[in-house]
Amino acid sequence: MKPATQKDQLFEQVARIGKATSSPKRLELLELLAQSEKSVDQLAQEAGIGIKLASAHLKVLRESHLVKTRKEGKFVLYRLSGQDVANLWVTMRELAENHLAELTLALKELSSKRDKLTTYDRQNLLQQAIRGEIIVLDVRPSDEYLNGHLPFARSIPLAELEQRIEELPKDFPIVAYCRGPFCLMSATAQDVLKTKGYSVQILSDGICEWQAAGMPLHPHHAKPHRAEIAQ
Amino acid sequence: MKPATQKDQLFEQVARIGKATSSPKRLELLELLAQSEKSVDQLAQEAGIGIKLASAHLKVLRESHLVKTRKEGKFVLYRLSGQDVANLWVTMRELAENHLAELTLALKELSSKRDKLTTYDRQNLLQQAIRGEIIVLDVRPSDEYLNGHLPFARSIPLAELEQRIEELPKDFPIVAYCRGPFCLMSATAQDVLKTKGYSVQILSDGICEWQAAGMPLHPHHAKPHRAEIAQ
């Protein structure tokens, strides 16, 4: 029926990116993958969905070339196609924050302590971390920390926080961060630490937001990708 | 059925942006709106769709807060909610170019003369324009030019190009641009001018791309928005 001009085809291609990002669960998967490479059932568990559904969503993401896969033994490991995909996620989230009042409200309820950071604040935080005046605490799972983390951050995954709490000195203010503004782990960590008498602030940035702002990460410990699955 | 956690709701909100950008025609409308404020039937005509369908798509864009409306007489004028919406479009298009091979191929077919510009190239172009060594030619319709254009660009809409062709001196190389990499107007202008013996290059940037790269525009001639339609 339709002639489908060349122009239409171009917009059609870009719309594939829009389609891929039109599902909340797919966005959640993208945010998880921005932390580190993960297997399908790891993703399914962390996103709270069934494996079959996760696989279906991941297929859509793969077909829109936002994620790539490789196989390691029985496992298929997914990762983002590039840093620019993480940047797209940050761009979309920030746009939503700016224009969707409901989202701003929801975020305020989530945590009134989280403020938007300017480049200056991030530089300042980094300088304080370098000078050892504060403790930057990464409460994400270990593998995500190992894949890349804020400079001078130390890792205590949220699940281990109560047992390992004595590792943290009380002399310095703590700045805790997790996967990003939508992640609740740092807020939970703050609650845990505050009841033990620590002084804790939350950094709403995850590594995507930090990196999108042009700030440096500590280098990845990523293994080389050996066997790439085609397409 | 679902409890719908707070986290889910947050991703849900961002997914609204994805849904709004998941239709090729809506993206085309966004690109048109990035040029200037337009009425519904102007948008429908330029996008090559019926008014009813345009209105429906615009409703979706309005509900996702990507565009705003105001009323002037009988007309409802649509515009982007902010510069960040234009930046999202550029981000999505560039991501698609980087990761979708089909898109890259289609663009190459479209015009092999178009190259990606670096910040340096753009600065260079601007300097040449300032020194008057080149003519920067805006071939978009007048109202889009008046709404904002590249520094030192002169306006000859494509429709008037053949009649007004003697306005252009042959002593200087011409750099033509239009709405952006997906727009064919500058390519058509190049064909017209080349047959008349002009030396013409195409700048693939439209004003979105130029501005997203941090380059300055010549100030808008926009009228103040008087009557805003609620929501």
Next chain:
DNA sequence: CTAATAATCTAATGAATATTAGAATAATGT
């Protein structure tokens, strides 16, 4: 080889979307 695990594919459901036609609303000009 067989059993077990990880992931995908197929098929089927209901829900959401795109598109069009027809009616309704709102502002303008006579």
Next chain:
DNA sequence: ACATTATTCTAATATTCATTAGATTATTAG
């Protein structure tokens, strides 16, 4: 007031999408 123009709303269609269950492929362990 009336006819005209611009736009939106309502309703109806065909299409596409999300989700789940069941069968299937690929890999490892024994």
